[in-house]
Amino acid sequence: MKIxxxxxxxxxxxxxxxxxxxxxEVYTCLAGRSLKTVELAQSSDxxxxxxxxxxxxxxxxxxxxxxxxxxxxxxxxIGKHIKGLYVDLNNVSPSTVKEVLxxxxxxxxxxxxxxxxxTREENVPIIASGKxxxxxxxxxxxxxxxxxxxxxxxxxxxVKMLRSAYTKGVSALLFESLYAAYQxxxxxxxxxxxxxxxxxxxxxxxTSRIKNSIIHxxxxxxxxxxxxxxxxxxxxxxxxxxxxxxxRLMVDQVSSMEKKPDDYRELFRxxx
Amino acid sequence: MKIxxxxxxxxxxxxxxxxxxxxxEVYTCLAGRSLKTVELAQSSDxxxxxxxxxxxxxxxxxxxxxxxxxxxxxxxxIGKHIKGLYVDLNNVSPSTVKEVLxxxxxxxxxxxxxxxxxTREENVPIIASGKxxxxxxxxxxxxxxxxxxxxxxxxxxxVKMLRSAYTKGVSALLFESLYAAYQxxxxxxxxxxxxxxxxxxxxxxxTSRIKNSIIHxxxxxxxxxxxxxxxxxxxxxxxxxxxxxxxRLMVDQVSSMEKKPDDYRELFRxxx
Numbered sequence: 001m002k003i004x005x006x007x008x009x010x011x012x013x014x015x016x017x018x019x020x021x022x023x024x025e026v027y028t029c030l031a032g033r034s035l036k037t038v039e040l041a042q043s044s045d046x047x048x049x050x051x052x053x054x055x056x057x058x059x060x061x062x063x064x065x066x067x068x069x070x071x072x073x074x075x076x077x078i079g080k081h082i083k084g085l086y087v088d089l090n091n092v093s094p095s096t097v098k099e100v101l102x103x104x105x106x107x108x109x110x111x112x113x114x115x116x117x118x119t120r121e122e123n124v125p126i127i128a129s130g131k132x133x134x135x136x137x138x139x140x141x142x143x144x145x146x147x148x149x150x151x152x153x154x155x156x157x158x159v160k161m162l163r164s165a166y167t168k169g170v171s172a173l174l175f176e177s178l179y180a181a182y183q184x185x186x187x188x189x190x191x192x193x194x195x196x197x198x199x200x201x202x203x204x205x206x207t208s209r210i211k212n213s214i215i216h217x218x219x220x221x222x223x224x225x226x227x228x229x230x231x232x233x234x235x236x237x238x239x240x241x242x243x244x245x246x247x248r249l250m251v252d253q254v255s256s257m258e259k260k261p262d263d264y265r266e267l268f269r270x271x272x
Numbered sequence: 273m274k275i276x277x278x279x280x281x282x283x284x285x286x287x288x289x290x291x292x293x294x295x296x297e298v299y300t301c302l303a304g305r306s307l308k309t310v311e312l313a314q315s316s317d318x319x320x321x322x323x324x325x326x327x328x329x330x331x332x333x334x335x336x337x338x339x340x341x342x343x344x345x346x347x348x349x350i351g352k353h354i355k356g357l358y359v360d361l362n363n364v365s366p367s368t369v370k371e372v373l374x375x376x377x378x379x380x381x382x383x384x385x386x387x388x389x390x391t392r393e394e395n396v397p398i399i400a401s402g403k404x405x406x407x408x409x410x411x412x413x414x415x416x417x418x419x420x421x422x423x424x425x426x427x428x429x430x431v432k433m434l435r436s437a438y439t440k441g442v443s444a445l446l447f448e449s450l451y452a453a454y455q456x457x458x459x460x461x462x463x464x465x466x467x468x469x470x471x472x473x474x475x476x477x478x479t480s481r482i483k484n485s486i487i488h489x490x491x492x493x494x495x496x497x498x499x500x501x502x503x504x505x506x507x508x509x510x511x512x513x514x515x516x517x518x519x520r521l522m523v524d525q526v527s528s529m530e531k532k533p534d535d536y537r538e539l540f541r542x543x544x
Binding site: 149162172180189198239246 | 387397399421422427430431432434435437438439441442444445446448449450451452453455456458461462465466468469470471503506507509510511512513514515517518521
């Protein structure tokens with residue numbers, strides 16, 4: 001089985017390592033890529049193709065994992081030359097996935113979404129949709145953990161977006177209720193009593209959610225913006241608009257600080 | 273120990289039964305009360321005082337559990353005659369609690385909040401704050417489950433309000449993300465993948481949250497309105513405003529239906 005990666009960042013290098021260890025042949029192309037990508041590909045000891053056309057030509061399955069802004073362009077460059085399957089692993093909305101996959105002339109395409117962290121989880125779950133999703137799931141024989149969730153392109157990325165709408169909304173709710181609680185010096189109590197209904201490790205999860213929202217604030221805000229555009233096709237996204245506004249406020253506050261606060265109390269103490 | 277109840281609805285009758293079984297003497301006054309309250313007091317076999325003044329005179333501890341709109345008036349009627357402790361168990365905001373307790377001339381007052389359902393939980397947890405909260409907690413010797421959370425009036429009800437801001441916000445988030453998911457026919461999948469990060473019984477909790485929001489929509493919307501007023505003293509309550517708007521939308525939809533829908537799918541199917 002020959003697997004070709006378009007983009008060779010954290011996601012690709014992590015998956016490549018695992019696929020190689022299970023006996024797959026892994027390829028990528030470094031034409032026009034950044035020095036960091038080149039180094040990552042070399043240290044991962046994958047096969048290097050001289051051109052994207054060559055990569056398209058030899059790969060049984062192409063996995064595309066580039067930054068969201070490059071997703072459509074990457075597919076345009078290679079789309080006419082794909083012989084096997086093209087799997088979009090990019091973190092983009094269903095409508096962008098559809099645009100990406102329209103570039104693939106042979107029509108053998110899969111919408112896939114990574115449902116976790118490739119670096120934190122040994123075997124990160126991936127969901128996939130589209131008529132060819134089952135073919136992609138053959139990679140489960142090479143140590144991957146792919147679940148086919150539907151027959152239509154867009155479903156897998158929609159599931160990921162909707163999960164994101166919920167979990168980021170929860171972070172924004174925590175931010176808002178704990179900020180008021182902090183001002184009254186009852187944040188510990190509020191967390192303690194929420195834990196009684198929300199589960200014993202609520203406090204730990206809640207504080208780590210706020211901390212992550214502080215650290216990755218800008219990227220998260222952009223992601224909520226994507227979710228907002230997506231949901232607008234189906235309803236007036238009242239909660240998600242509020243989530244976006246809260247994240248933007250938080251990012252504004254953090255950006256005016258000399259260093260990123262380590263936890264929510266430090267953030268709240270410094271809020272102007 | 274003589275316990276006097278002002279108001280004798282579900283909360284009072286449930287607590288009275290338990291206090292009596294532990295050996296407390298329980299009193300109430302039925303002057304001007306509804307037929308339903310009279311029946312509930314009689315079936316609970318509590319002692320009836322001919323007037324609120326008499327009730328105030330003989331009670332070691334007065335527990336006030338009336339509907340929110342009557343909280344201040346009930347305290348005004350009895351405030352000058354209280355000999356013992358006056359405990360506000362009403363479901364009102366910290367500023368209303370303070371107004372209620374200002375009516376009690378002897379100043380022996382407690383802010384208390386019921387953190388659960390008296391009907392569903394054998395021994396519902398109650399939190400209490402104020403200088404006299406410890407005296408109220410003596411009722412733990414009579415089977416109650418009171419935790420003192422602070423020295424200031426307003427803290428106990430603030431904890432309850434902030435918990436409410438969070439949990440009702442979560443219900444609104446579920447409503448919004450599942451409504452979009454339902455339209456795409458992926459609501460089961462979204463619930464399933466949320467359960468992987470949010471806990472194994474997430475789907476059950478989530479569907480019961482939406483169901484309860486449908487059944488008790490109007491009361492919940494009013495409660496969110498209270499939380500909104502309260503939070504506005506501390507911040508711009510962006511998420512809670514959105515929660516309020518979503519609840520209002522949901523109540524509008526449900527009120528135009530012939531019968532209340534049984535679950536979220538039935539609700540979504542009928543949304544105009």
